[in-house]
Amino acid sequence: MIRILIVDDHPVVRAGLTSMLDTQPGLEVIGSASTGVEALEIAARHKPDLMLLDLRMPAMNGIETLQELKKQKLPTRVIVLTNFEMDEDIYRAVQAGAHGYLLKSTTQEEMITAIQAVNQGRRHIPPRIAERLAERMSRSSLTxxxxxxxxxxxxxxxxxxxxxxxxxxxxxxxxxxxxxxxxxxxxxxxxxxxxxxxxxxxxxx
The missing domain is CATH 1.10.10.10 (Winged helix-like DNA-binding domain superfamily/Winged helix DNA-binding domain)
Structure with a gap:
C-alpha cells in the first residue's frame, strides 16, 4: 500500500484528489494539509511514502517545503502537482528534491503511473516538462x-x-x-x- 499525503491550499483540490486516489487499489490517502508547515508536521508524525505537493501556497511555498523536508531528512518522496510549468519553477523544484513534476491537468492514469514510479525510487517528469528542464539546466545560472x-x-x-x-x-x-x-x-x-x-x-x- 502506497501511503499518500496531499498538500494544497485549495480544499476542493484536496477533496478531489483524496476521492480519486482513495478508490485506487494499492493507494491510501493518509491525510491532507493546506500549508507547508502542516505538511511537514504530518510527514514527521506519519511518515507517508509520498507527498503530492502544490507549489504556490501562502506562508511556506512548495519549494520551501521541499527544502525543509530535505533538511529534516524525512523519507517521504515528493511529486510536485501544480498549474505552473515555468522553467524556473520546474528547475527549482527538482533542485530542491522533487522526484516528479505533474500539471494539475494531467490524467488520472498518468498520475497513478507517476505515483507508482516515484514510490519505486524512479523519477517521473513528463517529456515536455523534461525538455524545458533540460533547456533551463543548460543555461548558466544567474548569480x-x-x-x-x-x-x-x-x-x-x-x-x-x-x-x-x-x-x-x-x-x-x-x-x-x-x-x-x-x-x-x-x-x-x-x-x-x-x-x-x-x-x-x-x-x-
Missing part, C-alpha cells in the same frame, strides 16, 4: 547579484539608478547587465525582462 539587478531591470530602472541603489558604479552595472543578457540568450534589456517574467525567474507579485 545572486545578477538576479538582484535583473529584478530592477524588470521594474524599469536604468543602469545609473541601479548603481545608485546598490552603491556600485554604472560601469559595474553594465558588466552585470551584459552577463545577464548572455546567460538568458537575449538581445536587450526589454527582452531580458520579458524572458525573466515568462520563465518565472522574476515574479511580479
Amino acid at each position: 545572486a547579484r545578477e538576479l538582484e539587478i535583473l529584478e530592477m531591470m524588470v521594474k524599469g530602472l536604468t543602469n545609473k539608478q541601479i548603481g545608485s541603489a546598490l552603491l556600485i558604479s554604472e560601469n559595474t552595472v553594465r558588466n552585470h547587465v551584459n552577463s545577464i543578457l548572455e546567460k538568458l540568450e537575449v538581445q536587450d534589456r526589454t527582452e531580458a525582462a520579458t524572458t525573466a517574467i515568462q520563465q518565472g525567474i522574476i515574479s511580479l507579485t
Whole structure:
C-alpha cells in the first residue's frame, strides 16, 4: 500500500484528489494539509511514502517545503502537482528534491503511473516538462547579484539608478547587465525582462 499525503491550499483540490486516489487499489490517502508547515508536521508524525505537493501556497511555498523536508531528512518522496510549468519553477523544484513534476491537468492514469514510479525510487517528469528542464539546466545560472539587478531591470530602472541603489558604479552595472543578457540568450534589456517574467525567474507579485 502506497501511503499518500496531499498538500494544497485549495480544499476542493484536496477533496478531489483524496476521492480519486482513495478508490485506487494499492493507494491510501493518509491525510491532507493546506500549508507547508502542516505538511511537514504530518510527514514527521506519519511518515507517508509520498507527498503530492502544490507549489504556490501562502506562508511556506512548495519549494520551501521541499527544502525543509530535505533538511529534516524525512523519507517521504515528493511529486510536485501544480498549474505552473515555468522553467524556473520546474528547475527549482527538482533542485530542491522533487522526484516528479505533474500539471494539475494531467490524467488520472498518468498520475497513478507517476505515483507508482516515484514510490519505486524512479523519477517521473513528463517529456515536455523534461525538455524545458533540460533547456533551463543548460543555461548558466544567474548569480545572486545578477538576479538582484535583473529584478530592477524588470521594474524599469536604468543602469545609473541601479548603481545608485546598490552603491556600485554604472560601469559595474553594465558588466552585470551584459552577463545577464548572455546567460538568458537575449538581445536587450526589454527582452531580458520579458524572458525573466515568462520563465518565472522574476515574479511580479
